[in-house]
Amino acid sequence: MDMTETHRKHVVFPDHVLRFLERYQREHGLPSFSATIEAATKALEQQERRDAYARYAQDYASDPQAQAEAEQWLEFPMQEHPQDIQ
Template identity: 60%
Template sequence: MSQAHRKHVVFDPQVISFLEHYQQRHNLPSFSAAVEAAAHALRRQELRAEYEQFARDYAQDREAQTEAEAWLGLPMQEQE
């Protein structure tokens, strides 16, 4: 079981409104759960960008490109 940590954060009112509506729309149990969902989305976004960079820089062999394409769900080759 993970240990919870408290932090004091200040959000712009528009961000608060978005997170509160997100919590309601997705039936999340708390505001903290909405913030956690946002953090997970940012983590996935960053990981996706890292995979895209990997595919551009290092995936010169077809097997590595296929793996990157499968993970990203899109072709890595430029369409002509």
């Protein structure tokens, strides 16, 4: 990732969240706590995009071709609900 601009923020985490993030950093060999937060942010962004695309596919994709593309991208049939897929 190209970090052309950085900002400092003071954040407070509950103990269990901090322990999880520190363990995640160690287990995945991330170079810094900031890299761990960046990885978490990326995962949240991906999940948000996936959820939005699933909503689009279920609500608006009446075209069988669009439905097939959505199913392929999401890797599950649209008849199932995204919240049931883990």
